[in-house]
Amino acid sequence: MSSKRSWVSSRHAVLVTLLLIWSLAPMIWQLISSFTSSEALVNGAIPFQNRWTLIHYRELLSSDPPFWRYLLNSTVVAGASTVLTLVLAVPAAYVLAQLPRRWRRGIRSGVMAAALFPYVLLFLALLELARNFHLGNSLFALALPYSALAMPLALLLLTAAFEGLPKDLDDAARLEGLTLRQRLRWVMLPLIAPASASTAILVFLFAWNEYPIALTWLSRSDLLTLPVAMARIAGSSIYSIPYGAYAAATVLGAIPLLLLVLLFQRQIVSGLTNGAIKG
Amino acid sequence: MTVLLALPALLLMAVVFGWPMLRYAWLSFHADSVLTGLVPIPNGGANWLRLLTDSRFWLDAGQTTRFAIVSVGLELILALAIALLLDQRWRGRSAVRALSLLPWALPTTMMALGWRWIFNTPYGPIEQVAEAAGFGPLNLLSTPAMTWIVTVLADVWKTTPFITLILLAGLQTIPEDLYAAFRLEGGSAFQALRRVTIPLLMPYILLSLLFRMAQAFGVFDLIQVLTGGGPAGSTESLALYAYLNGMRFLDFGYSATVMVGGFLLLTALILLGALLLRMTGALRAMQP
């Protein structure tokens, strides 16, 4: 491979550029449009220096509720879901990793099947639960179904992580007189930290991007998560030519996620990779 | 008993995954609509009889299947190409990998909004380019023939990075020596792909295929925001139809029936796919 590096590089450069254009062009277009005035959006003839404005962002941030509210709501839900998922999944994964091989395969198949399930189909039953138990319009209640939906992936990753720990470690710690809680807290958790981090970020992303359940469980405009708010904005006609505002909303909504991905890309990649290999 | 530690997680999963399908199966044999005050009343097989003759259900089933097959097919091919590119060692690889992951991280409904603008007639960039090139107004979001292609494109854009990562993981398990040995025997790069890469990548390809087929079959977010099922219901998916039955028509019993029906179709589709794979696998095994 290395002998062909120089020739390969130039061909690669073209392909890599194409890849980057394909991945980023839509977002870049949104960025450009968000700073373009409404008149310039429909009139390409307006000269370059007159096309720019901050009005779309201003409108978004001064609307009722202001746009950052949705980002806050999504963060709360995603945070609560991540905490709940980890709190439930870590002990469960510890137990599952210790089961005899036969059981483990069966449970893994079950968990895999759950991971494959198109969860949008769950919306009606979950709506009934929300109605009957008054779980609607509560950001924290939403963490319950989200944790359940994220659990298969969390279990897969964490069980694999626990399985990767040396067998004797747990026994040695037990001999030292540490209780289960202490063993988990001081010995296991630090060792599976990379897997926990991957799980956390993947669950966070999932909860942030989830749509059908949030759509049916949340109706108050000040409680909407980002995806639901975007859908509502899509249906509205607050702006005469709405696309500048749409673009601004897209950019603002994307910023937190872009930051998350860029900061935690290693964890995301290793999480999905391990999930694929072990799954 | 440490087993108790696993109970909350498993219980939560059982409730959220297990309960709905059981409830739907039960509801599908009941009338549960605004006419019954949203209280289930047994109605025998009336919902199922209605489903069998419901042209909208079968139309949507066909549209959803077509969408899933085309979308996942394109994603696999594209993801394989990108994974092969990212598998090789070159400078800036991890940065490019991170950037190519961005489409997957963004909420579908948010990008759907973006796509509506990009494909807008007459002001969107695509339309502008087409007009400048003389292709005339494409009307991409108002003709049934073109709109479903836009939905496929949007779906491929979003989910390809996910498959890319899975295939990348698989590629990294293939030892370098195999390629070296193959090349020593005089094989070309393309043949290496066919004879070495793809067979060894099969489990990952199948995993992606299975996962993505199930997800694509349940496509909802994209369709609801990008096209609303239009124009004239030509992009409506089964999930959207089930949703409309519940939330717009207040017909919970039928919504449940549509979902069970859809789930059964998905299972049949997957089994059919598995069968086809087995047959083609058997055929290939017979080749010298």
Added chain:
Amino acid sequence: MRRGFRIASGLIGLLFVLACLAWSGQKQPVPVSILMPAPYADASTQMVEAFNREHRGSIHLEVIRGPLETESISDLAISSLLLGDTPFDALLMDVTWLPKYAEAGWLEPLDPWFDQAALDQLILGARLGNHHKGQLYRWPLGADVGVLYWRTDLMDSPPSTPEQLSDIAINLVQTKRVTNGYVWQGRQYEGLSCNFVEVLHGFGGQWLNPATGQLELDATSAARAAAWMQSLITTGASPKAVTNYSESESLQAFKAGDAAFMRNWPYAWAELQKPESNVRGNVGIALMVAEPDQSPAATVGSWGLSLLKQSPHREAAVEAIRYLTSEAAQRERFLNQGYTPTSKSLFTDPELIAVSSALPEIAKALDYSVSRPPSPLYAQLSDLLQRQLNGLLTAEPEKTNRTIDTATAASAAAMNSVQTKSDMLLRATGAEA
């Protein structure tokens, strides 16, 4: 020192509590919010301001601007109501949604506030679609009906029967005096159902029999109505493109002078009198055609205000409703935006007629109003009809040169299919047999 400190803090605390009591005892205006589709919300801004000025300190009215898409407003409201949440007090309700909301128990009956006398001064079309199971649930804001627009420069008088309409349209097209004969809404959407209802009544049929509660699409009249609509296309009386037309496309064609007849709502009149219209001054309004022994019909499409059951401010909300539907409000809405009024007296008001000479014709049409089936499941029933009818209209039949007003095999099959599926729908959703 310590004691002094304690006394001081006690006094301050007391003062604070008193201040709070005083502040809360001060009368806050009762907040009332009403959800409306964007166009109506915009049309009401000045009225809302006037209301708030008049009721300063006692009621504060806010209009929530809903999505542009009609159905999306209902979706928005339902998503809150299903969760037991009521984010607004009243809702501007389309006539076809009323049975669904009323049946679901989300609406408060308005009978205590609006009596028979109030109902009697409404024009007939506005009186339809406000009741469910005998109770009043909606007070109308504006009532529209479908009417037939005709070109006064191409003929002396408008047709009154389907055969006449077809013949004149075909004739005008063949003699090249106009590009298209008759444009209407044939796309697969609610507009098609509205068109169909008028034709159906013109052939003596009805969709839902109010006395028996049964659907009657398997009657010959339905098949004949569908056959006639199809024949419009096959004989060339209507362009093939009509199967994809909604109101705006038909208006566009008629306004450009490309059509001799158009079926549309009253709003089109103002559009056609604008300077850029090619048919300005050459347009007349008539009732939809009907067979000689049948009464013409005009599908009513109306919006009205409904009070939500969970509203904590009923009296104030009704006050707002009354204001927004008062004659003064109707007058203003008509003069500024062209929205049809609901009070009988306004249709003979000289000031309004001076603005729109079509008002007497519209009033006449409103007296021939018919409504679509008032079923909570109307949306699904309409969907079944639209699909089959649009399928029939776009299918390739044998070419024919005669206007068809007898049932064809295809049209009968389509209507019977709608009937069967509708019956299955009603049975499966728990309707009483």
